[in-house]
Amino acid sequence: MIALQYPHRFNAGSVSLAALGNNAANSHVAPVLCLHGWLDNAASFEPLAQQLPDIPLLALEFPGHGHSGHRSSDAHYYFFDWLQDLVALCRQQQWQQLTIIGHSMGAMVATALAAAFPELVGRLVLIDSLGFVTDDAGNAAKQLRDGINSRLKAPSRTPYYASVADAAAARQKQSDFSLTEAMLLAERGTITAAPGMSTTEQGVSWRADMRLRHSSVYRFSAEQAKALLTAVDCPVLGIVATDSAFAAKTTQFAPCYKQLQQIAVTGGHHCHMTQAAVVAQHIQRFLTT
Numbered sequence: 001m002i003a004l005q006y007p008h009r010f011n012a013g014s015v016s017l018a019a020l021g022n023n024a025a026n027s028h029v030a031p032v033l034c035l036h037g038w039l040d041n042a043a044s045f046e047p048l049a050q051q052l053p054d055i056p057l058l059a060l061e062f063p064g065h066g067h068s069g070h071r072s073s074d075a076h077y078y079f080f081d082w083l084q085d086l087v088a089l090c091r092q093q094q095w096q097q098l099t100i101i102g103h104s105m106g107a108m109v110a111t112a113l114a115a116a117f118p119e120l121v122g123r124l125v126l127i128d129s130l131g132f133v134t135d136d137a138g139n140a141a142k143q144l145r146d147g148i149n150s151r152l153k154a155p156s157r158t159p160y161y162a163s164v165a166d167a168a169a170a171r172q173k174q175s176d177f178s179l180t181e182a183m184l185l186a187e188r189g190t191i192t193a194a195p196g197m198s199t200t201e202q203g204v205s206w207r208a209d210m211r212l213r214h215s216s217v218y219r220f221s222a223e224q225a226k227a228l229l230t231a232v233d234c235p236v237l238g239i240v241a242t243d244s245a246f247a248a249k250t251t252q253f254a255p256c257y258k259q260l261q262q263i264a265v266t267g268g269h270h271c272h273m274t275q276a277a278v279v280a281q282h283i284q285r286f287l288t289t
Contacts, residue, residue, distance in 0.1 A: 002046065003022045003023075003049035003050045003053060004020035004021065004022055004043070004045065004046050004049045004059055005020070005023075006020065006021045006022065006023070006025065006026060007019070007020060007067075008020070008021055010089055010092070010093075012085070012088040012089040012091075012093075013085055013089075014071075014072070015063040015068065015070070015071060015085065016068065016069040017062075017063070017068050017069070017085065017089060018042070018060075018061045018066055018067035018068045019042060019058050019059055019060045019061060020043070020045075020058075020059045020188075021058045021059070022053065022055075022056070022057050023053070024054055024055060024056040024057070025056040025057055025058045026056075027056060030056075030093075030098055031056045031057065031058035031095075032057050032058065032098070032099045032100070032101060032287075033058055033060060033098050033099070033100045033101070033110075034057055034059040034060065034100075034101045034102075034103075034106075035060060035062070035100060035101070035102040035105075035107070035110055036059065036060075036061065036065065036066075036103055036104075036105075037103045037105045037107075037129075037270075038104060038105040038212070039065070039208055039212060040065070040103070040189075041065050041066030041067075041185060041189045041207075041208075042059035042060065042061050042067075043059075043066075043187065043188035043189070044059075044181075044184070044185060044270070044272070044273060045059040045101075045103075045272070046184050046273075047181070047184075047273045047276035048101075048272050048273075048276050048279060048280055048283075050276065051276050051279075051280030051281075052280050052283065052284065057101075060089075062082055062085070062105075062106075062109075063077070063081075063082075063085060063209075064077055064209035064211070065207075065208055065209075065212070066188060066207060066208075067188075067207065070209040070211075071211075076151065076211065076214065077209070077212055077214070078217075079108075079112075079216070080112070082105075082109045083109060083112050083116065086109065086113055086120075087117055090117075090120045095120065096122075097119070097120070097121070097122035098120060098121055099122055099123040099124075099125070099287065100113070100114075100121060100123070100124055100125070101125040101127065101283065102124070102125070102126055102127065102129065103127040103128065103129065103270075103272055104128060104129045104246075104269065105129075106129075107124075107126040107127060107128075107130075108129055108131075108132050108133070110124055110126070111124065111131075111132070111228070112228055114233075114234055115228040115229070115231035118231075118232075121234055122234055123234055123235050123237075124232070124234060124236045124237070125237045125239065125283055125286065126236060126237065126238045126239065127239045127271065127272045128239065128241045128244050128246050128269050128270075128271060128272075129246060130240065130246075130249070130250045130253045130254055130257075130260075130262075131225055131229060131250075131252065131253030131256070132220045132225040132228070132253075133219060134219055134220045134221060134224075134225050135220075135221070136221070137221040137223075139219075140218065140219075143215075143216065143217065143219055144217050144218065147214065147215045147216055148217060149215075150213075150214045150215040155210060156210050156213070158205050158206075158210060159205065159206075160193060160202065160204065161190075162203045162204075163203065163204065164183070164186050164190050165183070165186075166203075166204075167190050167205075167206065168182040168183045168185070168186035168187075171185060171186060175270065176243070176244075176267075176268030176270055176274075177270045177273055177274050181270065181273045181274060189206055189207050189208065190206055191204060191205060191206075191207050192204050222252070225253065226256050229256035229257055230256050230258070232257060232258065233258060233259075234259065235259045235261070235286075236257050236259055236260045236261070237260075237261050237263065237282065237286040238254065238257075238260055238261070238263065239263050239265055239271070239279055239282060239283075240262060240263070241264075241265060241266075241267045241268055241269055241271040242265065242266050242267070243266070243267055243268045244267075244271070245269070246269060247264075250262070261286065263282050265278050265279060265282070266278075
């Protein structure tokens, strides 16, 4: 049975935000907010939700992802804009001291939110993402040039697939999970081609905004990243996947957190999907301690 079966829609700010919640999230208590990774969607938390049926989970989709709206044609996808989307939503819903479960990019956004708006975040669960993506400050000019050049290129042609299963297979080849997990993302994240489109555009395509693939125009320096991390006062559970490329980066940032409990689990970057039962046990223990 699908756990995240209740759709939600929020109009906070300029972009409509979609989310999926479980049965417990329909109560009047503030939800446990789940934030997905880059080019994922709310369905990435389905395996975890099946293991945590009594926790009010609400898996939000960032602009440009899943069923959320896309930014306007004159806008771009800046990291700090994710933060503004969350602050606007929390203020609209009068949420404070939230528990947030974030994976990858979602974990980075949640961390920045806890640093800058501590009144909104009570606890953090960071799945295979401690710290931020950083670069040497000396590379700032190159990063800026590459980012703007990527925006000025002719738009990439949206790929179409004969079926949702084909889209899932293509995604699975680029990921660290099985076709089962890829199907969860594809069933939520694809859309059927509109009637009347050319024969080369029949089938299904991914809903995600292609502009998400543009290169960033800036990166945090290590010093900036550490300054944000030291501003996080709330308790943090860091779940690190042993077979992920992110594991090697944890030693740089882990000492910056004031209250960090770090756990290693077997698996790759999407361990919350492939090792959901184990990850859920650690989360349950953290939330009840």
